[in-house]
Amino acid sequence: MLRTALKPRWLGLFAVLVAILVSFTWLGLWQLDVAKSKGRAEAVESASARPVVDLTTVVRPHEQFPEDGSGRRVRATGSYAADGQVLVTPRRLDGRTGYWVVAPFVTDTGGTLAVVRGFTTDPGAVLPPPGGAFTLVGSLAPGESPAPAPAASSGAADPVLGSIDLAVLVNRWHGDLYNAFAFALEERGAGGAQLDPAPLERVPPPAVGEAGLSWRNAAYALQWWIFAAFAAYMWFRMVRDDAEHDRREAEPVRVPAKEKSST
Amino acid sequence: MNEIRDPQAAHKALTFFKVMAFIVGVGLLVLVTEMVLRYGFDNHALDWWPQPHGFIYMLYLVATANLGFKVGWGLGKMVLVMLAGCVPFLSFVVERTVAREVEGRLEGSLAL
Numbered sequence: 001m002l003r004t005a006l007k008p009r010w011l012g013l014f015a016v017l018v019a020i021l022v023s024f025t026w027l028g029l030w031q032l033d034v035a036k037s038k039g040r041a042e043a044v045e046s047a048s049a050r051p052v053v054d055l056t057t058v059v060r061p062h063e064q065f066p067e068d069g070s071g072r073r074v075r076a077t078g079s080y081a082a083d084g085q086v087l088v089t090p091r092r093l094d095g096r097t098g099y100w101v102v103a104p105f106v107t108d109t110g111g112t113l114a115v116v117r118g119f120t121t122d123p124g125a126v127l128p129p130p131g132g133a134f135t136l137v138g139s140l141a142p143g144e145s146p147a148p149a150p151a152a153s154s155g156a157a158d159p160v161l162g163s164i165d166l167a168v169l170v171n172r173w174h175g176d177l178y179n180a181f182a183f184a185l186e187e188r189g190a191g192g193a194q195l196d197p198a199p200l201e202r203v204p205p206p207a208v209g210e211a212g213l214s215w216r217n218a219a220y221a222l223q224w225w226i227f228a229a230f231a232a233y234m235w236f237r238m239v240r241d242d243a244e245h246d247r248r249e250a251e252p253v254r255v256p257a258k259e260k261s262s263t
Numbered sequence: 264m265n266e267i268r269d270p271q272a273a274h275k276a277l278t279f280f281k282v283m284a285f286i287v288g289v290g291l292l293v294l295v296t297e298m299v300l301r302y303g304f305d306n307h308a309l310d311w312w313p314q315p316h317g318f319i320y321m322l323y324l325v326a327t328a329n330l331g332f333k334v335g336w337g338l339g340k341m342v343l344v345m346l347a348g349c350v351p352f353l354s355f356v357v358e359r360t361v362a363r364e365v366e367g368r369l370e371g372s373l374a375l
Contacts, residue, residue, distance in 0.1 A: 013338070216314050219314050219317070220314065220317065223317045223318065223321065226321060227321070227324075230321070230324060230325070230328075233328075234328055234338075234341075237328070237332060238332075238338060241332060
């Protein structure tokens, strides 16, 4: 059968087959990519479509971060502690490197939640958190892994850390710390007016993980690969038939019709 | 074209092909309806159809190849019959043509 496969005709078709295999595999990968990004978009959409709930219904101080807590939008009333604000670097936003400004938010129910108030490239311009009670709406995230603090001091008034490591913050801050932090989406004062985060920029909460895959596109991906496998089978089957044909011509003796070709 | 070596197998393959050609033909019309609804009227009622149709078309390819190998078609003819399954209404015509051809040859070989 190998000798048959090396005939120019089958070699030429083999080149076509390879082209089909490569392009169909690539098309399948592309569909899989579409499936993933669509799935991610759907996950993000469903996360932001979920209603804003009270922080304490999702997690309580010292409690483990709930599995479905990432990206949950929560509401809590309280005020920022007057001191304890920290900067976390290096962080990126829209291609710029800078600092996250993180302040301890003391809730009315008595817990302390780390809140990312915003992003800045100029640590010298960071103001202390606003005083007074307000209502926070934020997007929840689990605490980050430890990371070394940057060596060089940058002229910031607040301490600079390498990550939102809750094990570090629990020693800096008073009160019962939540095993979570929140990206501030809204800070509304008593009258309902938005507190201006300037000069900070709000940090958009990250898209939630790899969760979800668009099954329709995943099935398209699978179809491309099955088509590719089918093309390979077609080639194989045609070569086999040709090999059988040649063998039959070579030995005019009658052979049982059911016999399979071996070489 | 080679003679048909196993008329019974070829006859079965032809039946499979006729069934699949009909299903694909109808499925293709549903697909066209889906596209008209979706892109013409922004109606997504049939959006679930393209995906199963892909798998049905695959079965049509298998049926075509199965028949083609059994009745000794060349690659060119197989590919053309396969592509006919992508053109609305053409699959019905091709199904008739193919059935007439193969049935005619089968009668000849069975008479021998």
